[in-house]
Amino acid sequence: MLNIIIFGAPGSGKGTQSENLIKKYNLAHISTGDVLRAEMKNGTELGKLAEGYISKGQLVPDDVVIEMLANVLDTKTDVSGVVFDGFPRTIAQSEALEKILEKRGEKISVVVNLEVEEPELIDRLIKRGQQSGRSDDNLETIKSRLDVYKSQTSPLKEHYEKSGKLATIKGLGTIDEIFTLISEAVDKVK
Ligand code: B4P
Numbered sequence: 001m002l003n004i005i006i007f008g009a010p011g012s013g014k015g016t017q018s019e020n021l022i023k024k025y026n027l028a029h030i031s032t033g034d035v036l037r038a039e040m041k042n043g044t045e046l047g048k049l050a051e052g053y054i055s056k057g058q059l060v061p062d063d064v065v066i067e068m069l070a071n072v073l074d075t076k077t078d079v080s081g082v083v084f085d086g087f088p089r090t091i092a093q094s095e096a097l098e099k100i101l102e103k104r105g106e107k108i109s110v111v112v113n114l115e116v117e118e119p120e121l122i123d124r125l126i127k128r129g130q131q132s133g134r135s136d137d138n139l140e141t142i143k144s145r146l147d148v149y150k151s152q153t154s155p156l157k158e159h160y161e162k163s164g165k166l167a168t169i170k171g172l173g174t175i176d177e178i179f180t181l182i183s184e185a186v187d188k189v190k
Helices: 014-025 032-041 045-054 062-074 091-103 118-132 139-153 156-162 175-189
Strands: 002-008 028-031 081-085 110-115 166-170
Touching (some): 002 156, 002 175, 014 081, 014 110, 014 175, 028 032, 028 062, 032 045, 032 062, 032 081, 045 062, 091 156, 110 175, 118 139, 166 175
Parallel strands (some): 002 110, 028 081, 110 166
């Protein structure tokens, strides 16, 4: 089983590179952001709750996201591995993921950490907001997402560095150039 966490600030290219990973390695893809946006679109209770956090650039509470992730993962049977895109985002989520995988007799293979500087992140997200109309891709919300990333998510890097799973990759350049570097990191643990 190849279980890959794709990790990075908002706009670092997690979603983009996840698409490449699932194609090349034939993996299932779980993007907690995509799952939450689908719930919002369908107007479910979870979607309504998530909307309040996402529109402010805040994280959806851990217990809600952890339960959601566990349920989605249960539907991914008969797969050769999973790309976890945007999960975990807090220490509590990373501990929960380890327990969930342990129950399945699995573990994280590698954590791909995409590093991109802040002005470039802001540029990319503003551009996407203009095209997609995503409600959280506006300057004010982008700034809070970046603050939340720094305070709550980036501490996870140290956690995965200690376990020897972190592969840090410069996320600047063309999508193909970056994917070549990601593939090299994945091939080492395959
Ligand atoms: P996500 O959907 O995960 O949004 P994101 O972090 O902003 O990253 P995204 O995947 O969309 O963007 P990417 O880096 O691919 O989360 C949205 C919200 O949901 C969160 O803020 C939070 O509220 C909530 N949420 C999600 N997961 C949660 C969790 N686990 N716990 C609690 N709350 C959670 O960037 C892509 C952009 O960059 C694209 O426009 C792309 O075209 C561009 N790009 C990519 N590579 C490029 C390159 N090489 N050069 C130029 N542009 C590039």
